[in-house]
Amino acid sequence: MPREREFGCYIHIPFCKKICSYCDFCKVFYEEGLVDEYLDELDREIKNSYNGEVIDTLYIGGGTPSALTKNQLGYLFSIIEQNLNLKKDIEYTVECNFDSVDKDKLDLMKKHGVNRISFGLESINNENLEKLDRLTDKKKAKEIVAYCKKIGLKNINLDLMYAIPGETIEVLKKDLKFVKELDPTHISTYSLIIEEHTRLSINKTHYIDENLDREMYDTIINTFKDYDHYEISNFAKKKNYRSKHNLKYWNNKEYYAYGLGSAGYEGKVRYQHTKSINKYLDGDYMMENGIEILSDKEKIEYEVLLNLRTKDGIDLREFEKKYKSRLDNHYNYKKLIDENLLIEEDRHVFIPENLWYISNSVIVRLLEEEVNGE
Numbered sequence: 206m207p208r209e210r211e212f213g214c215y216i217h218i219p220f221c222k223k224i225c226s227y228c229d230f231c232k233v234f235y236e237e238g239l240v241d242e243y244l245d246e247l248d249r250e251i252k253n254s255y256n257g258e259v260i261d262t263l264y265i266g267g268g269t270p271s272a273l274t275k276n277q278l279g280y281l282f283s284i285i286e287q288n289l290n291l292k293k294d295i296e297y298t299v300e301c302n303f304d305s306v307d308k309d310k311l312d313l314m315k316k317h318g319v320n321r322i323s324f325g326l327e328s329i330n331n332e333n334l335e336k337l338d339r340l341t342d343k344k345k346a347k348e349i350v351a352y353c354k355k356i357g358l359k360n361i362n363l364d365l366m367y368a369i370p371g372e373t374i375e376v377l378k379k380d381l382k383f384v385k386e387l388d389p390t391h392i393s394t395y396s397l398i399i400e401e402h403t404r405l406s407i408n409k410t411h412y413i414d415e416n417l418d419r420e421m422y423d424t425i426i427n428t429f430k431d432y433d434h435y436e437i438s439n440f441a442k443k444k445n446y447r448s449k450h451n452l453k454y455w456n457n458k459e460y461y462a463y464g465l466g467s468a469g470y471e472g473k474v475r476y477q478h479t480k481s482i483n484k485y486l487d488g489d490y491m492m493e494n495g496i497e498i499l500s501d502k503e504k505i506e507y508e509v510l511l512n513l514r515t516k517d518g519i520d521l522r523e524f525e526k527k528y529k530s531r532l533d534n535h536y537n538y539k540k541l542i543d544e545n546l547l548i549e550e551d552r553h554v555f556i557p558e559n560l561w562y563i564s565n566s567v568i569v570r571l572l573e574e575e576v577n578g579e
């Protein structure tokens with residue numbers, strides 16, 4: 206019997222009660238009535254486009270999903286349960302912010318099968334938080350994490366941001382100490398990017414010195430050396446706590462996406478939803494020119510550049526099974542092995558950890574080594 210196709214699924218909840226200075230994500234100010242309308246439309250979108258595949262990872266991200274009221278969250282969970290075919294041992298994540306989540310909302314999540322919570326902590330340093338225009342109350346963060354563990358929501362990710370203007374190694378070390386004390390199962394780290402049109406960019410904020418950024422990255426790696434550093438910026442307490450949903454992205458697997466601004470991948474198609482809430486509420490879900498039909502060559506290019514973000518890199522057996530062709534028919538990767546930029550071991554090709562900081566340039570080098578490249 207053929208195996209059922211398993212898909213990931215991402216659902217975007219774009220509402221935030223406060224807008225952070227660096228934010229380039231798709232978000233709108235929270236308004237209760239607008240959220241209700243949005244959830245109705247989300248329900249219609251899922252009903253119209255979901256084909257019934259088994260969903261083995263579900264990720265509700267934002268925005269700030271925990272900004273929804275308890276009733277709105279309940280409605281969201283009922284939309285999911287009525288429409289989607291969820292696998293029994295699904296990885297089911299909800300993104301939360303410490304300032305908007307509470308024990309009742311966590312109880313509700315647990316009741317509806319959520320088994321992984323991803324918290325945007327970012328920093329506990331007041332100056333950092335002021336620059337980011339974020340709120341994080343240390344005491345509440347500790348209480349909420351303890352409560353999650355108490356009710357069995359043990360799989361917890363913390364997002365941490367670094368390279369914030371004015372930040373020093375000492376400040377970062379205090380953030381890292383706090384993260385370690387909370388003892389999460391997973392940590393995602395982000396070096397601050399100053400995106401166009403954000404408040405940071407409008408205020409002409411400058412990046413920190415590149416050497417300091419590098420030193421911070423190394424400090425993070427050292428601090429979490431007892432974790433599994435399985436992707437450039439991600440750490441899991443044990444291998445089974447790796448984010449299965451994010452691995453879908455890095456392993457170039459298929460995933461549905463629903464909701465404003467979200468991006469999905471099905472078959473040969475990568476698609477991007479509109480970022481206009483009015484268009485979305487009118488049922489016009491996709492971004493103009495937001496549908497990309499991939500050629501085989503493009504699929505392979507995505508495969509290579511996404512896989513190489515991870516410790517496991519490109520699995521040559523998987524590659525051959527998927528593309529009925531060997532990797533060296535497409536890229537002369539052995540040349541990069543000779544240059545010590547890539548390693549081949551146990552039929553996996555990967556970038557060594559000491560080069561992850563410059564992984565983008567290694568990937569660009571590999572793409573230049575395209576066989577018969579046009």
Ligand code: SF4
Pocket residue numbers: 220221223224225228229230231232267268269302
């Ligand atoms: S909470 Fe997240 S999505 Fe909302 S403004 Fe801040 S960074 Fe952006």
